Structures are given as structure tokens and as C-alpha cells.
Amino acid sequence: MDRSCFKVLELYSGIGGFNFAIKELFEEEKSIEYYITAIDINTSANIVYRLNHNSNNECKLLEHNIESLTSDDFDRMNLDLLTMSPPCQPFSRLGNQLDLKDSRSSSFKHLMQLFPSIRNKPRFIMLENVKGFEISNAHQLFISTLRDCKYRMREFLLSPDQFGIPNSRLRYYLLAKHESGEFQDEENEEISTLVPLPHGNSSIFSHENVEYKKNIRLKEFSLKNYLEKDENFDIRKFQLTDEQLLRYHMIIDIVDPENSMAKTNCFTKSYGHRLEGCGSILKTSEQFSIDEIFSAIQKTSDSATIIKLLHKLKLRLFTPKEIANLMCFPCCLEFPEDFTTKQRYRLLGNSVNVLVCNYLLKILLGPLATMKRKIE
CATH class of the missing domain: 3.40.50.150 (Vaccinia Virus protein VP39)
Structure with missing residues (x-):
């Protein structure tokens, strides 16, 4: 050398x-x-x-x-x-x-x-x-x-x-x-x-x-710039289950990319495995607002109705690629194809x-x- x-x-x-x-x-x-x-x-x-x-x-x-x-x-x-x-x-x-x-x-x-x-x-x-x-x-x-x-x-x-x-x-x-x-x-x-x-x-x-x-x-403070296009991944892998929606909807941090000031919380290595305090959840619906849906939720105690309302927001987890973008890794960052989503979340959370x-x-x-x- x-x-x-x-x-x-x-x-x-x-x-x-x-x-x-x-x-x-x-x-x-x-x-x-x-x-x-x-x-x-x-x-x-x-x-x-x-x-x-x-x-x-x-x-x-x-x-x-x-x-x-x-x-x-x-x-x-x-x-x-x-x-x-x-x-x-x-x-x-x-x-x-x-x-x-x-x-x-x-x-x-x-x-x-x-x-x-x-x-x-x-x-x-x-x-x-x-x-x-x-x-x-x-x-x-x-x-x-x-x-x-x-x-x-x-x-x-x-x-x-x-x-x-x-x-x-x-x-x-x-x-x-x-x-x-x-x-x-x-x-x-x-x-x-x-x-x-x-x-x-x-x-x-x-x-x-x-x-x-x-x-x-x-950087330009716009969450939209950090998101993947839907056709680039299987969105079903990142949607929340009905059980998760019902149990955690009052404590998860939901961000709306249409809001120019939207800011995500810290993503930890437990993201995806745990929802509380481990990172934000993305709202992908352009038809309904977060305030509108949660105002309606306040008026009911029926679980089925609450889940139906939450579905309107089209909530999902951020993908590992999106988290890597928010952590400013270059677009060339690669993971082995056989690495699971959980493995990728853990490694990014420790970065x-x-x-x-x-x-x-x-x-x-x-x-x-x-x-x-x-x-x-």
C-alpha cells in the first residue's frame, strides 16, 4: 500500500x-x-x-x-x-x-x-x-x-x-x-x-x-422522493393485517406523503416485527385523509367497522429500499436475493x-x- x-x-x-x-x-x-x-x-x-x-x-x-x-x-x-x-x-x-x-x-x-x-x-x-x-x-x-x-x-x-x-x-x-x-x-x-x-x-x-x-x-424535504413505485415490489408483503390494524391503530405513527412536511420516525432493527416505536407506517390512499378516518373511528366501538375504515387509508410498511433511501444509502446498495425482508430491516436499523x-x-x-x- x-x-x-x-x-x-x-x-x-x-x-x-x-x-x-x-x-x-x-x-x-x-x-x-x-x-x-x-x-x-x-x-x-x-x-x-x-x-x-x-x-x-x-x-x-x-x-x-x-x-x-x-x-x-x-x-x-x-x-x-x-x-x-x-x-x-x-x-x-x-x-x-x-x-x-x-x-x-x-x-x-x-x-x-x-x-x-x-x-x-x-x-x-x-x-x-x-x-x-x-x-x-x-x-x-x-x-x-x-x-x-x-x-x-x-x-x-x-x-x-x-x-x-x-x-x-x-x-x-x-x-x-x-x-x-x-x-x-x-x-x-x-x-x-x-x-x-x-x-x-x-x-x-x-x-x-x-x-x-x-x-x-x-435535500428536498419531500417524502415522495424516497418512495418506491408500486410496480417495483409486491405490495401485499407490506400491508398490515387486520389484527395489527385493530390492535395498534391508535399508537402507530402514520405518515401521508401528500403532506409536504411529513416526517418519518426512526426505523429500528425491529421494524416489521414490532409496530410500536419502531418506525412509521405509510398511508397510500389519496382519497381519504388520516383525520377524516380517525374522526369516524372515534364514533364507533365496532371492530369490523374500525377495520373497514382503516382499510380506506391503504396502510403499509415502508419497504427496505425506502428505508435505505431515507438513510441516504446510494441507489446501488444491494442485498443478496435470498435475504429476507426481516433481515434487511434488521441490518438497516443498525446502520x-x-x-x-x-x-x-x-x-x-x-x-x-x-x-x-x-x-x-
Whole structure:
């Protein structure tokens, strides 16, 4: 490998959301050469990763346990960028919230134990996780480890709808840059819920020339743009059963694509299997409004009548392709043909939003992201 190549380690790589974000960043700008090493132990995710990312010489996927990594491994890789999205179940509202006591946190703890002994520390780090990570013991361990290792940090709680995407998926993001020389420890800054806008070549770590906004518009906020045409899939596979309609109609989030401000809720890995709190349901009827049908439902307690009214809305689940669109995966994203809809939902529910990660990587790397030559 060329020593001037920009070297990336993508830990907990899943189906490669960070890979897509990095590829779009560097290849769209026709900038520096890069090489990505990805590590994950999820067999299904790795099959999808290989299908989408192993067609060139710019990526290598290792099906390793992260706990097998040593500080010597990091020193040999001599990384420019480390990205990671550790398992969220120890911190999520739908998980067990055991934090560092959860066995799924053991690989993260192992990484934190390694970091002080790594001689060639990654120049940049980006971490993504669920809201809730920022109040965890794992977060405290992460921040103290990075500070001891001379990293400057910025933290955010951001959602795709702040970037013009009709999807609410609030996530914690940390951007860090290693200071190899004299290091002045910074006081903890508040975790920002605003989108950072560095001006010119200003660094995100500079207090000057960085503007913060509640929202920026990188996409057209129209749910219609993210939907598949009905002829592209078997709609019957995604319709709700009468039992589901009757049991959950008062608690599911129904979105109408005719509403220009319609926004979907966060899609989790349990989408399709569970309806409550796992993602939105799509109304496909153009004849009846949600308010009109639910006003009629309020006037009856007859189950058959309620089901008949709900049928008028033509409710269905979002397809995996539509969820991938809302998470800003490129249209070229593929799944093996034999992967079930449930498998696809699970893998997408554990993924990152590609556009948000791309944006934050760009401001983390600054001028490096748009250099028209190799790093010297």
C-alpha cells in the first residue's frame, strides 16, 4: 500500500454506511487516495458489506472479533481515520441499558484499554451511537480516554431532518482530532444540538468562523422522493393485517406523503416485527385523509367497522429500499436475493445515516477532504 494513502479503519462496520460516506466524500471531490479496513463479526452484515464494497482494491473486510486487536495492530495500520458505531443496545431506550456491564460493550472497553499504549494514534476519530450514549458510563470512559491521549473533541446530537431528510433519527456523534504536539486540555463543551457550519477552511475545533444552525437544507424535504413505485415490489408483503390494524391503530405513527412536511420516525432493527416505536407506517390512499378516518373511528366501538375504515387509508410498511433511501444509502446498495425482508430491516436499523456521516466527516477532516493530491 502507498504510504501516502489515507488509511481508514471502520470498526463495527455493519453494511458499510461509513464506507459509503467516505467514498462519496473522497471520490466526489476526486481527492486523496484512500484505503479502508473494515471489521465486524456479524455474518449477515459482512455478506452485504462484501457485496457492496469488495469490488475494488480500496477496501478489505476482516471478520474478526475486535477484542483480538492489539496496540501493535494499530501501530502497523498507522491510521488517519478511525470510525465506529458500537452496539447501541446497552444504551438505547429499547435495550437493556446495562451500559458497560453489557457483554456487547466488552469490545468497546477493550479499545479504550488499548488506546493509551498505541504509539501511532489515529489522527481523526468519528463515533456514532444512539441518544443515551452521551449520559452513559461508556461515554465518560470514552471522553476521559481521548482527553488523556491528547484528542480535541466536539460532540453533537443531530437528526437527519435537520439536514432536509424527512426522517427523525436522533443520534450522538463525536468528532476528535489528535494533537501530536503540546496539548492544552479543553473544558467540556456542551453537546450541541445545532448543525455546525465552518466557513472557508476553518476547523470545527476553532471557536472562530464556525456558525451553528438548527437546520440546513441538503435535500428536498419531500417524502415522495424516497418512495418506491408500486410496480417495483409486491405490495401485499407490506400491508398490515387486520389484527395489527385493530390492535395498534391508535399508537402507530402514520405518515401521508401528500403532506409536504411529513416526517418519518426512526426505523429500528425491529421494524416489521414490532409496530410500536419502531418506525412509521405509510398511508397510500389519496382519497381519504388520516383525520377524516380517525374522526369516524372515534364514533364507533365496532371492530369490523374500525377495520373497514382503516382499510380506506391503504396502510403499509415502508419497504427496505425506502428505508435505505431515507438513510441516504446510494441507489446501488444491494442485498443478496435470498435475504429476507426481516433481515434487511434488521441490518438497516443498525446502520448509520450516510449523508449525516458524510457531512460530519467533511468538517472533521477539513481541507484534507478536498485536497486534489495525495497526502505528503
